[in-house]
Amino acid sequence: MFAFATLVALASATLPRVFAHGGVLAYSNAGNWYQGWAPYDTPTGQTTIERPWSTYNPITDPTDPQLACNDDGTPGALQLTATVEAGSAITAYWNQVWPHAYGPMLTYLAQCPGSTCDGVNSNTLKWFKIDESGLISGTIYDGYWGDGQMIAQNSSWTTTIPATVPSGSYLIRFETIALHSLPAQFYPECAQIDITGGGNLQPTAAELVTFPGAYSATDPGLDVDIYSNAAETETTYVIPGPPLYGSSSSSSPAPPTTPSAPSAPPTSAPKPPPTSAPAAPSSSSIATVAQYGQCGGQSYTGPTTCASGTTCTVLNAYYSQCI
Ligand SMILES: *[C@@H]1O[C@H](CO)[C@@H](O)[C@H](O)[C@H]1NC(C)=O
Ligand SMILES: [Cu+2]
DSSP states (O other), rough: OOOHHHHHHHHTTTTTGGGOOOOEEEEEETTEEEEEEOTTTTTOOOOBOOOOOSSOOOOOOOOOOGTSSSSSOOOOOTTOOEEEEOOOOEEEEESSSSOOSSSOOEEEEEEESSSSSSTOOGHHHHHHEEEEEEHHHHHHHHEEHHHHHHHTTEEEEEOOTTSOOOOOEEEEEEEEEEOSSSOOEEEEEEEEEEEEOOOOOOOOOGGOOOTTOOOOTTTTSSSSOOOOOOGGTTTOOOOOSSSTTTOOOOTTTTSSSSOOOOOOOOOOOOOOOOOOOOOOGGGGGEEEOTOOOEEEOOTTTTTOEEEETTOOEEETTEEEEEE
16 A cells, blocks of 8 residues: 555656746737737647747756747748837746746847748757846845746736847747756747848847757856845845847947846735645555655645645745645
8 A cells, every 4th residue: 555655756756847837929019910820739730920840848058959939930831920020028938837936037039040940940049038027026035026027917027128239130049947946947939030221230249149058057146045044134146148239239339237126026015825736636645755846725726734844835926836
């Protein structure tokens, strides 16, 4: 009997936690809705502005070629391209409800040679960062992050295409990085856009990076143990990647030295009550969650019993974790 229960626990613990991960499923710009690639449907017949991708699992190796666009970079057979006005806002929608509230949000552009990104391998491009949000307030351990804001914004992120970007064919790469476990988890996705009405500020050499290449596992913003004692008081976080586009250009006005006040995080939002483990239907169905695994949160239906020595702790309404 004991052996059987142990077996059940092991089997449950090794099930893929598909619903703890995901990617960008759709985009919107200027009132247009663009359904994204569906990674678990047959590729045949799919037509979308998003580059194909194949799994909800995160990338955890910064040298993985898939870090560029979550695939080998080849466009789909019926690849579309959205026309996007420089200066307009484009929104990427992740799975509802995105589970990871700790880590930065980043958006990059890469211009393709020639008049289309069709057929262009994303690993050959130079990328520049046009948007980033790291630790907005509080501490590394339990502060309000770009990722938390993404969740609060309908699990979506909106980036404005800088009006100064030259017109042309680009890949836009939205990325959320999750720091709740090490190694850090990267969730990048790319879409093809033609930027119109642009300006003439080329990114500087210092602002241009490749994927892979832009990140290293030892970057201070990636090699972060958010559960360390130091993290409980640390309020500074260094966002990985190159300096923001426009920030190092001599021809552009110096950026303000004080960051504009971030929109106030919902500090007074009532904390959800601690997840009370629902009564187990029978004693033989108890599976335990390993340290740093998910054990609760809205719409979570997996095991809620933490491995001995760890406690199920509410991180936010959507995510409780064995710590
Ligand atoms: C929230 O995101 C979903 C897609 O995940 C979208 O269909 C819906 O319109 C969005 N709601 C708002 C208010 O933007
Ligand atoms: Cu996940």
